Amino acid sequence: MKEAIELEKKEIVEIVEKQRRFFAIGKTRSVDFRIEQLLKLKAAIEGNEKKLLAALGKDLGKSEIEGYLSEIGLSLGEIDHMVRYLEQYARPKKVKTPLIYFGARSFVVSEPLGVVLILAPWNYPFQLLVSPLIGALAAGNCAVLKPSELAGNVSSAISEILRSAFPEEYLAVFEGGVETSTTLLDQKFDHIFFTGGEAVGKVVMKAAARHLTPVTLELGGKSPCIVEEDADLAIAARRIAWGKFLNAGQTCVAPDYLLVQKNAKRELLDFLKATIQDFFGADPIESPFYGRIIDERHFDRLEGLLADAEVFSGGHRVKSEKYFEPTLLHGVSPDSPIMSEEIFGPLLPVLEYEKLSDAIAFVNGRPKPLALYFFSGDKEKQQRILRETSSGGVCLNDTVIHISTNDLPFGGVGASGMGSYHGRASFDTFSHRKGVLRNTQAFDLKLKYPPYRLSLAFLKKMMPWTMR
Numbered sequence: 439m440k441e442a443i444e445l446e447k448k449e450i451v452e453i454v455e456k457q458r459r460f461f462a463i464g465k466t467r468s469v470d471f472r473i474e475q476l477l478k479l480k481a482a483i484e485g486n487e488k489k490l491l492a493a494l495g496k497d498l499g500k501s502e503i504e505g506y507l508s509e510i511g512l513s514l515g516e517i518d519h520m521v522r523y524l525e526q527y528a529r530p531k532k533v534k535t536p537l538i539y540f541g542a543r544s545f546v547v548s549e550p551l552g553v554v555l556i557l558a559p560w561n562y563p564f565q566l567l568v569s570p571l572i573g574a575l576a577a578g579n580c581a582v583l584k585p586s587e588l589a590g591n592v593s594s595a596i597s598e599i600l601r602s603a604f605p606e607e608y609l610a611v612f613e614g615g616v617e618t619s620t621t622l623l624d625q626k627f628d629h630i631f632f633t634g635g636e637a638v639g640k641v642v643m644k645a646a647a648r649h650l651t652p653v654t655l656e657l658g659g660k661s662p663c664i665v666e667e668d669a670d671l672a673i674a675a676r677r678i679a680w681g682k683f684l685n686a687g688q689t690c691v692a693p694d695y696l697l698v699q700k701n702a703k704r705e706l707l708d709f710l711k712a713t714i715q716d717f718f719g720a721d722p723i724e725s726p727f728y729g730r731i732i733d734e735r736h737f738d739r740l741e742g743l744l745a746d747a748e749v750f751s752g753g754h755r756v757k758s759e760k761y762f763e764p765t766l767l768h769g770v771s772p773d774s775p776i777m778s779e780e781i782f783g784p785l786l787p788v789l790e791y792e793k794l795s796d797a798i799a800f801v802n803g804r805p806k807p808l809a810l811y812f813f814s815g816d817k818e819k820q821q822r823i824l825r826e827t828s829s830g831g832v833c834l835n836d837t838v839i840h841i842s843t844n845d846l847p848f849g850g851v852g853a854s855g856m857g858s859y860h861g862r863a864s865f866d867t868f869s870h871r872k873g874v875l876r877n878t879q880a881f882d883l884k885l886k887y888p889p890y891r892l893s894l895a896f897l898k899k900m901m902p903w904t905m906r
């Protein structure tokens with residue numbers, strides 16, 4: 439065991455070094471090269487689609503439709519977006535130059551960072567590894583990846599696919615758990631992109647600080663969903679149930695809990711119950727479209743959370759199959775464990791409020807969430823939510839889908855993370871935006887040189903005008 443760890447350590451050190459040398463050659467700086475690599479990635483995914491879907495089925499009980507919709511198809515779409523816009527993203531951007539530097543031009547040049555590390559979680563084990571990878575390659579970096587050990591089938595499938603498509607000096611994958619992560623985090627990278635929980639996020643940031651490496655932390659938290667009584671409750675129920683029970687609730691942006699205006703609570707609960715039956719049938723264990731809990735540890739954790747709530751519907755579970763029924767809970771105390779920790783499973787606590795200001799105060803009294811959902815047709819109230827709350831992202835009258843919009847940056851704020859990605863935001867995250875000013879040699883205004891001939895009074899008048 440110790441020998442294996444030492445061997446892996448040696449290999450990690452060697453590969454990071456190899457990637458540094460490869461990066462230094464400058465090959466990855468060419469936009470054509472990057473596009474070629476993205477297309478190679480696309481071909482590798484498409485050529486192994488069946489294998490990946492089967493692995494997702496084994497690890498999380500994902501149906502082929504769900505696996506394609508939320509993992510493979512999403513990543514292929516992101517590659518297409520990047521290929522289409524890469525030249526535009528990579529082009530130097532001209533910006534204004536203050537008049538005081540008359541004759542000069544200013545522009546922003548995006549340059550690759552170098553060798554980057556991507557650490558992924560288990561819940562969308564393919565997409566959350568590949569999506570940051572797309573940004574890293576598009577921006578011209580070399581990348582070292584570590585998929586999650588908890589989704590073992592996806593981890594080995596994606597590793598095999600990437601290893602056979604790319605040389606390790608450009609893209610390398612290390613499979614493993616905490617020990618592998620720790621060895622990786624001991625190395626000096628130019629950026630670390632981490633998706634996972636808050637506790638490990640802190641470990642990553644601490645390790646990165648040793649090398650002064652910038653980090654993107656895509657964390658989780660409790661994403662609230664607020665429903666006003668004026669909302670179309672039937673539509674709200676479908677959109678909430680879809681976002682919540684997708685991947686058996688193991689989605690970082692799943693609505694964690696519902697805050698419903700008092701008068702609408704009972705009707706919404708009834709709609710939700712009926713919707714769950716429409717989606718997954720009378721007994722969801724039989725449904726090919728309903729997933730499974732990743733492992734027994736998480737199953738037990740979810741079972742523990744049930745203790746403090748009253749089950750409105752659902753609650754059935756079979757440990758040997760890691761099956762946990764979509765479950766609606768009411769009578770939940772705001773101070774109970776289920777309202778303190780991220781649920782990350784198919785339990786939906788439903789709490790009520792009287793006035794919108796109560797719901798806003800409830801949300802603002804807790805750490806800033808990764809997503810916030812609000813259902814109401816009233817534009818004034820929508821603006822109020824945007825103005826008075828803070829969260830990584832927001833969906834008005836829907837859940838989850840904002841994360842698959844390439845032109846929207848996706849990321850957390852406060853306890854839900856730092857930095858963002860997807861589309862242009864991914865390109866920028868994995869680039870250094872270098873500010874460049876090019877001056878003319880045609881003339882040289884001597885005014886700025888000592889001995890200064892300008893009076894201070896004149897300078898004070900002139901500067902604000904010429905610096906605009």
Ligand code: NAD
Pocket residue numbers: 557558559560561562566584585586587614615616619620633634635636638639641655656657658659689690780782808850855
């Ligand atoms: P995790 O933090 O346990 O693990 C994430 C990665 O870190 C894995 O690759 C794991 O091997 C590694 N790791 C675990 N312990 C480590 C340690 N001590 N030192 C170094 N590396 C370590 O997260 P998870 O359980 O895989 O995923 C669930 C969490 O991720 C939830 O909180 C969820 O909200 C969050 N999440 C966030 C997003 C997002 O996009 N913001 C997406 C999915 C999941």
